[in-house]
Structures are given as C-alpha cells and as structure tokens.
Amino acid sequence: MLISQLIFLCLLASNGGTDIRWHHYNQLQIASVESKSVQSGYETEKGAENTIDGDLETFFHSARKSSEEWIRFFLDPPAVVSLVHIVSKFSDESPVPLERLIGTRVETLTDLDDEGVVELCGRITELRNEVDFNYTIRCSSRTPVSYVLLSDDVITNFDASIVTMNLVEVELYNTQFGEFGQE
Numbered sequence: 001m002l003i004s005q006l007i008f009l010c011l012l013a014s015n016g017g018t019d020i021r022w023h024h025y026n027q028l029q030i031a032s033v034e035s036k037s038v039q040s041g042y043e044t045e046k047g048a049e050n051t052i053d054g055d056l057e058t059f060f061h062s063a064r065k066s067s068e069e070w071i072r073f074f075l076d077p078p079a080v081v082s083l084v085h086i087v088s089k090f091s092d093e094s095p096v097p098l099e100r101l102i103g104t105r106v107e108t109l110t111d112l113d114d115e116g117v118v119e120l121c122g123r124i125t126e127l128r129n130e131v132d133f134n135y136t137i138r139c140s141s142r143t144p145v146s147y148v149l150l151s152d153d154v155i156t157n158f159d160a161s162i163v164t165m166n167l168v169e170v171e172l173y174n175t176q177f178g179e180f181g182q183e
Helices: 048-052 096-101
Strands: 005-014 017-027 032-035 069-079 083-088 105-109 117-123 134-138 145-152 166-179
Touching: 032 048, 048 069, 048 166, 069 166, 083 145, 117 134, 145 166
Parallel strands: none
Antiparallel strands: 005 017, 017 166, 032 069, 069 145, 083 134, 083 166, 105 117, 105 145
8 A cells, every 4th residue: 555544734724713624535445447458468467457456566558559548447336536646667777667657647437428527637747756656646526436547648758659558556545524623
C-alpha cells in the first residue's frame, strides 16, 4: 500500500476564530481492472492487474499503438473518488518511460456510455522532476462512480510514433471530513 491513510489538517477561519478540521482519505477497493491492450508477448507478466497488486516490482505495459491507450478500474459498489494516486515505471537502465505518462487523462464515470463521464479530474502535462515518479490527481465531484479511466493519446518524444502507458500501481481514495471533538 503506497498511501494507506492520509490525514490533512485544515485551519479554517470561522467567526473570527479558528476551527480545526480534518480530511481522512480511505483507500477504495478496486473490484477489477482492464486495459485496451497489453504489450505483445507480455500478457501475463505486464497485464493490467499488476496495477492493483500492491507490488512495486510488477507493472502494466500497454501495447505500442498509434492511437489512444487506456486502462479502466471498476469499483463495486460505486464510490466517490477524491484522489487517484499513480506510480510510474522507472528503471536505472531506462529512465525515459516516465515521459510516457505525459498526456494521461484521469476521468471518473458512472457507466461506460458516452454520457457516463462525471468529471475530467486532471491530466499529466509535465514531469514534475526526475526523482518523483508518483502523481496524485484530485477529483472534486461528490457523485459516486463505478469506473475510473486513465487514457492517453499523446505521442511522446521517447516513442516518436506510438502511444504507450507504463504504470506500476494505481490507488483510488475517497475523503471523509470532520471536526476535532466530533464523534
């Protein structure tokens, strides 16, 4: 578990005083995961299920395509998703796969129809630094969803004519709010 539980304290001005409130992030259980494709020859070793196995040594590698790639996470029962935590693949021999996450979109969906998109939570637009391979994207909708979709259609400099995704782990979280002293 990369982030088991996070608690953030917020100081909020209220009537000239200060109230202390907390945010508690609970990890959601992912019922299943599927992807558009897996790199040929690696269906078992690098499949989508590696993104939810809790093992930082395994990873998902999509096929090398010239069109959009995606990986979809199914929640049963539906839940409100507040955070999507993504860990990218990195190795000492080849640090460039991190660039393959540029362009990745994170969306929440109530169903798989075109009308099912609840929110575009965010898009990875740049590498923050060359040391941190984790991305946390916040979702603001309070609507329970059944699916979280990560998709990418950006051709990177590393792979001049293809789209590919390399992910180690993906974790989904929801938020509880409260005030200290409340039960």
